[in-house]
Amino acid sequence: MKMDVSNLLTSHMCQNARMKRALAALVLVASAGVVAQPKVDVAAALKTVAPDLDQRLARFKQVRMPYNSGALSQRERAMVDQLVIALRELENIYWRQSDPEALALYNALESDKTPLAQKLRRYLFINGSRFDLVDGNKPFVGTTPMPPGHALYPAGLTRADIEAYVARNPTRKPAIYNPYTVVSRTGPNDADLSGEWYHSKFVEFLRPAAAALRKAADLSDDAAFASFLRLRADALLTDDYYNSDIAWIDLKNPKFDVIYAPYETYLDDLLGVKTSYGAALLIRNESESQKLALYERYVPDIQDALPLAPEDRPSVRGHATPMEVMDAPLRAGDLRHGYQAVADNLPNDPRIHQQKGTKKIFFKNFMDARVNEVILPLAAKVMDPAQAKQASADGYMASTLMHEICHGLGPAFARVGGKQTDIREAMGGLFGGIEEAKADVVGMHALKWLVDRNALPKARLEEYYASYVAGIFRTVRFGTGEAHGRAEMMEFNYLSEQGAIVNAAGRYRVDYAKMPPALAALAKELLEQEATGNRARAEAWFAKYDRMPTALTNVLAAAKDVPIDVDPIFSFAEPVR
Numbered sequence: 001m002k003m004d005v006s007n008l009l010t011s012h013m014c015q016n017a018r019m020k021r022a023l024a025a026l027v028l029v030a031s032a033g034v035v036a037q038p039k040v041d042v043a044a045a046l047k048t049v050a051p052d053l054d055q056r057l058a059r060f061k062q063v064r065m066p067y068n069s070g071a072l073s074q075r076e077r078a079m080v081d082q083l084v085i086a087l088r089e090l091e092n093i094y095w096r097q098s099d100p101e102a103l104a105l106y107n108a109l110e111s112d113k114t115p116l117a118q119k120l121r122r123y124l125f126i127n128g129s130r131f132d133l134v135d136g137n138k139p140f141v142g143t144t145p146m147p148p149g150h151a152l153y154p155a156g157l158t159r160a161d162i163e164a165y166v167a168r169n170p171t172r173k174p175a176i177y178n179p180y181t182v183v184s185r186t187g188p189n190d191a192d193l194s195g196e197w198y199h200s201k202f203v204e205f206l207r208p209a210a211a212a213l214r215k216a217a218d219l220s221d222d223a224a225f226a227s228f229l230r231l232r233a234d235a236l237l238t239d240d241y242y243n244s245d246i247a248w249i250d251l252k253n254p255k256f257d258v259i260y261a262p263y264e265t266y267l268d269d270l271l272g273v274k275t276s277y278g279a280a281l282l283i284r285n286e287s288e289s290q291k292l293a294l295y296e297r298y299v300p301d302i303q304d305a306l307p308l309a310p311e312d313r314p315s316v317r318g319h320a321t322p323m324e325v326m327d328a329p330l331r332a333g334d335l336r337h338g339y340q341a342v343a344d345n346l347p348n349d350p351r352i353h354q355q356k357g358t359k360k361i362f363f364k365n366f367m368d369a370r371v372n373e374v375i376l377p378l379a380a381k382v383m384d385p386a387q388a389k390q391a392s393a394d395g396y397m398a399s400t401l402m403h404e405i406c407h408g409l410g411p412a413f414a415r416v417g418g419k420q421t422d423i424r425e426a427m428g429g430l431f432g433g434i435e436e437a438k439a440d441v442v443g444m445h446a447l448k449w450l451v452d453r454n455a456l457p458k459a460r461l462e463e464y465y466a467s468y469v470a471g472i473f474r475t476v477r478f479g480t481g482e483a484h485g486r487a488e489m490m491e492f493n494y495l496s497e498q499g500a501i502v503n504a505a506g507r508y509r510v511d512y513a514k515m516p517p518a519l520a521a522l523a524k525e526l527l528e529q530e531a532t533g534n535r536a537r538a539e540a541w542f543a544k545y546d547r548m549p550t551a552l553t554n555v556l557a558a559a560k561d562v563p564i565d566v567d568p569i570f571s572f573a574e575p576v577r
């Protein structure tokens with residue numbers, strides 16, 4: 001029997017820690033066995049594998065991601081080993097949020113050494129599910145369509161069902177819309193909806209995860225990092241991440257760091273609120289980190305200069321905007337599967353955005369892999385040859401850097417009916433796409449702003465634009481089933497409509513003069529969509545610009561032998577149970 005979580009939420013809001021612990025213990029008993037894996041028929045599954053699996057696999061170039069343990073002390077290596085244990089536990093949880101059937105199949109296939117079984121296994125791991133990100137999330141094994149809320153909601157439940165239910169039962173809304181609960185049907189005839197805390201649902205993995213974080217803390221020579229790890233261990237078991245997020249933002253140029261929490265909502269296309277667990281082990285890249293100091297100086301001025309009403313751009317002056325360029329020798333959960341992020345901007349909690357700002361992490365080893373294996377080879381095939389040569393790893397680094405900075409800029413809340421509302425909630429499932437587009441476009445607009453103030457050399461502006469557009473060609477190949485792809489398809493279509501990107505003789509060319517006004521206008525549009533929380537306006541905008549033009553389809557088809565992304569091979573094994 002599952003316990004309704006609304007009582008737990010009340011105790012959470014009262015900050016009554018003892019009560020909360022007592023209730024958590026009750027739920028622990030009640031939910032024993034919930035993580036049992038579904039049964040799978042391997043032979044039947046293998047008969048339904050997409051016939052072009054080889055081509056799909058070839059789109060992911062395997063790239064080694066070395067872990068240079070020789071550069072670390074014995075104590076540091078022991079700490080890293082504990083962090084690796086902790087990362088693996090979040091990986092176990094992620095599959096249960098994403099697609100428990102895929103996990104059961106993945107594990108059942110381990111003993112089948114036929115080539116088809118092993119290839120299917122690898123593709124399940126790449127996607128973290130049976131659904132192909134590159135193919136609009138259609139299943140590549142079996143016929144079950146992807147549930148928009150993955151395994152975070154009961155099968156078949158729609159947004160309209162939820163809205164109707166909470167209209168009748170408003171006291172249940174906090175539990176159902178909570179970022180850290182799994183929704184299920186309960187009560188007589190399954191007529192009710194309840195939310196169960198992640199820290200209860202996934203306790204089997206979170207307990208050992210917290211223990212490993214604490215052991216790592218004991219082995220750390222960095223008192224602030226150790227303190228953060230202990231707070232994060234506590235947060236795993238309460239779903240209250242606030243204090244540990246503050247401690248994480250306050251770390252000063254740490255040599256070791258982790259991303260380690262349920263942060264992103266990419267698995268939730270139903271309400272756009274449920275987080276999935278993701279993690280990265282991070283070791284500082286000192287020389288690259290120092291190059292970022294220049295950008296950090298200008299962040300508050302960029303916010304003040306945005307094309308947006310003053311009341312919608314809260315000052316970020318005096319806020320911490322720490323940035324770290326790190327190598328990631330292991331990642332897990334939503335940072336491991338599907339799209340391989342080269343940067344991140346966290347946490348997502350709007351209270352922390354307002355009080356502290358955010359922290360930007362750049363994964364240097366992943367960025368190098370992407371530029372070398374995907375972006376430059378692709379640009380050479382689809383762009384005007386002279387412009388393709390202008391695209392560069394440095395230009396891409398600059399646009400990526402500004403993208404991440406600009407996630408933290410713009411409005412902190414939407415104004416809906418004169419009231420402050422969470423932008424994420426106002427926009428629903430479309431939020432991810434809007435926010436990624438805002439970060440891209442405001443970022444490019446801000447680069448021009450820096451050039452205009454001589455903070456960056458004027459001579460590099462074309463390199464930035466060429467690298468940004470080269471990056472779009474990479475992203476739209478993912479399709480529009482994912483937030484970044486949806487965003488950049490819209491950007492491409494809008495910039496083409498404005499004449500800033502033109503198709504000439506089967507190749508794309510940037511009109512460098514038309515880029516700045518087009519980007520400025522698009523930045524204004526996206527910032528206003530967020531500030532007004534106007535979902536209808538945003539839906540109409542994205543619907544207008546969401547189709548891939550035939551000419552682009554053709555150019556990309558001619559470049560189909562260029563990998564779509566990298567598939568990292570880490571030095572650490574990646575067991576999933």
Ligand SMILES: [Zn+2]
Pocket residue numbers: 403407436439
């Ligand atoms: Zn982003």
